[in-house]
Amino acid sequence: MSTLPVQQTSPTFVGMPSFPEAAREALANTQQRDNLRNATHTIRAKRAAVVAEVPEWESLRVAGADAKDEALTHLGDYLEQLEASLTANGATVHWARDADEANAIVVEIARAKGVDEVVKVKSMATQEIELNEALEAAGIAAWETDLAELIVQLFGDRPSHILVPAIHRNRTEIRDVFLREMAKVGRPAPEDLTDEPARLAEAARLHLREKFLRARVAVSGANFAVADTGTLVVVESEGNGRMCLTLPETLISVVGIEKVLPTWDDLAPMLQLLPRSSTGERMNPYTTMWSGVHDGDGPQEVHVVLLDNGRSHVLADTVGRQALRCIRCSACLNVCPVYERTGGHAYGSVYPGPIGAVLNPQLRGTASEVDQSLPYASSLCGACFDACPVRINIPELLVELRGTVAEQGGHRAESAAMKAAAWVLSDPRRLAVAQRGATTAGRLVGDRTVRRVPGLGAWTDARDVPTPPKETFRQWWARERGES
Amino acid sequence: MMVTTPRTDLRVALFATCFNDTMWPETPKATVRLLERLGCRVEFPAAQTCCGQMLTNTGYAGEAVPLVRRFVDVFGDYDAVVAPSGSCVGSVRDQHAMVARRAGDEGLASEVEQVAPRVHELSEFLVDVLGVTDVGAWFPHRVTYHPTCHSLRLLRVGDRPLQLLRAVEGIDLVELPGADECCGFGGTFAMKNSDVSVAMGTDKAAHVAETGAEVVVAGDNSCLAHIGGILGRQGAGIRSLHLAEILASTREEPA
Incomplete structure (x- = not known):
């Protein structure tokens, strides 16, 4: 085991029950199970269709895994190269060991700009560090602008899926929350709002537009950070991300250190693998790339916060480090028979599903009840490994982590029974x-x-x-x- | 019409698996009957015990090392090892080398790598080694086939079991909706996460019932115990049978 620091479990998830306990509660929620079944089966079929039409899919998977492995094997070198390229492009690079450091950096920049609000691009890294809560504590409102993240925020809820965070909600629930909550934080929803998707999208568009036009600071993550060109990449469907990335004068991006890719060319497999695996689209509608600051075009102050928060600990494990290849596509969630029935909240982290079951116990260690239970939250059916665009052998990692948990001597009766067997x-x-x-x-x-x-x-x-x-x-x- | 060239030249060992040996002896018996009918000389090395999968998958890979050692010692000299279990064969081929390496025993790992390619799940052995799909079976019932996860995604047996079943005389083979979805057994998962396991199994059982089949067949008795246990509790009146038992079934000795 590595002695590098693990991620601190955030207050939101401290004291989470073990997976089986949380799952039992989730299974009893029949509305949520219906929503999840419909959503996962729809996206599963879409993904299968667009993957099947690419004859070279397997070699793309290998290319994607190789690019990530190259970056991870020489991570220190590529991060320094990324910093140099970004700096040369006029960006300011910050290094954050953990969530507290990253949050402090973002709060400080926002304060220096004298703002009381920021608009946000959907970002897993900022959810992981609970940036919104940190900003709020500093008197700064963080507006989620991704439609589903907005829905989750209006509910005062937590995301239950990486890509479709409101997967556990249906249209009627969303109409109701729009009518109830939008007026409290900005432009109200039209009184005659129905649960038609187009009407819901229009209400969100109008609500968000005034925030896009007013905000002076935006916060994002990044899907990829290209070391040789100093380019950050955000891949999205709605265009709301691009609003945030281009309109405000200051842009702060919180980027996990595992997001680095060695070269521009490495984007070629990634930009094919990601949309087909995540939304089941051949190509995502919006890909925004920015390389530092350009005079009179886009944000004039660009900050990049490179975040460790337990990743070095994962990297130190020669078997476990393959989990850092993850590009957060969520294909593994959508094909997982366990996730399909429990939803994401039972995993006690912003990273749910099979990837969460291996990533959380590695990022956070296996001290807590929920992190000890996660490696067992799988029937080892292998559907996740087949679906993973960067070939993370999740079943292998689950078994490896079960070994880690068992070696801690967590379950005394089980250990005795296994030794007897x-x-x-x-x-x-x-x-x-x-x-x-x-x-x-x-x-x-x-x-x-x-x-x-x-x-x-x-x-x-x-x-x-x-x-x-x-x-x-x-x-x-x-x-x-x-x-x- | 059954066409086979007897492979009496092969020294074939039956790996019954501990689960089958103890709980489902009809399955290895059927395997012996079937292989002998196809001309194989089958031996059952009595020193065999277990592949160790339950230990490894529960986090006790270290405890499985002596079982890996035993497997190599018992089966190392045979031309072919046949087991009526996708899961146990998956454990040998996919995990044994890892278990040895994790314990720092590179010598054992390389011995495993010698033996593992000669270890076959039943349908693989029939189709790939013996080259038969029509094994001369008779089973006049409506049947649906559940491809177990380890057969499907660890061993990649593909449609071999279906090729074999389609050739069975009298069979009415019906497609199982959502066939490639896990039944929810998952070894100790069935106990540690019993609520999720049962939720998965209940959906699988519903799909089985939807087909109107009299019999659900699979290549793993562990998965069948779970699916059959739920069907039984529901009083569905649907039998669960191992693939080997249907393939061994004849007019003279029906399953």
Whole structure:
């Protein structure tokens, strides 16, 4: 295990229950389950269709993984190159070890500009560090401008998906929150608002427009940071991000250090992999790239905050570091049968789903109950690995992390049971003795159905138990073939 | 019509798997019957125990090292090892080398890499090694096939089981909606996350019931125990059967 610092769990997620407990609550929410099933199945089918039409998909995946691995293997060098390129382009580069440092940098810049509000581009990094809360504490309002993030913000809710953060809400719920909340923070929604998507989008457009035109500072993340050209890239669908990236005079981008790509050419596979994997589109509608400051065009003051916040800790693990390839496309969420049923909140982090189940315990360590439970929040079905555009072997990482959790000795009874099982299974004579328990039960039970077994409630509450046989295969073989 | 060239030249070992050996002996028995019918000489090395998957996947890979050692020692000399379980074969081919390396035993890892390519899931062995799809089976029932995740995504068995099932005489094979979705068993996941596991299994069981099948078939009894356990509790009246048992089924000895 690395001694590099892990990410501090934010106040929002401290004391989160373990995954199975949170999942039980989520499963009981039938409206949310319907919303999630519809949304994940729709996007799953879209992704499958646009991936299937690219014959060289597999080589694109390899190219994407290679570019990321190259960057991660020489991360220090590429970050220094990125800093030099950005600085040469007129940007100011800041380094943040953790969330507190990053938040302090952003607050300080906003204060220096004398503003009481910022507009925000959808960004996972700023959610991770809970920048909005930090700005609010400093008396600065942070307006989310991505439609779904706006919805989540109006609900006072937390995102439950990386790409579609309001996936757990449906149209009617959204109309209601627009009517109820928009007026409190700006232009109200039209009184005759319906739940038609076009009407909802129009209400959001009008509400956001006045913020775009008024704001003097914008905050973003970045999908990619190109080291050789000093270029940041934001990929989006709505154009609201571009409003933020081009209108305000000051732009602050919080960028995880794993976002760096060595060269401009590395964008070629990435810009094909990302939209097809995330929204199921051949190409995303808006790709904004900016390389520092340009006179009279776009923001005249450009800041880039390079954020570690546990990433160096992940990088130090030779198996685990592949999780840093993640480009936040959320394909793994959309194909995950567990995520589909529980939604994102059960994962206790802004990073839910399969990637969250491996990333959070690596970024934050495995001290908390929820982080210890996340590596087990998977049936290891492998759908995530197949869908991942940068070939992160999530099942392999889950198993590896289960090893980390088990080595901590977290589950004493389980550890004893596994050691006992290993002792029995490492010797065929011991196994044969243990099997007598099953065959004895088999003879006692006969052909009856077993509905309850003491201590096996987790199984028998909803499932019958297979009837044990009267004779094991091993016994049959010895009897029939006279060998043993 | 069944066409086979008996492969009596192969020394074939049956890896029954501990789960089948203990709980579902009919499956390895059917495997033996089927392989012998196709002309194979099948041995059951009695020193075999378990692939160790449950230990590895629960976080106890270190405890699985002696089982990996045993597997290599027991099966190392055979031309082919056949197991009626996609999951256990997946564990051997996908995890054994990792378990050895994690324990710092590079020697064992390289021994694993010698053996692993000769370890086959039943449908792979039939189609790829024996080169048969019509195994001379008879099973006059409406059947739907669930491709288990490890068969599908670790072993990439593809449509081999379906090729074999389509050739079964009398079978009415119906497509399972959402077939490639996990049933929710997942080993200890079924216990540690039993609510999610049951939610997944309930959807799978509903899809099975939708097909009007009398029998749900798969290449893993563990997944079938979960799906069948839910169907049983619902009183659905649908049997779950391992692929080996349908392929071994004949007019004389029907499953």
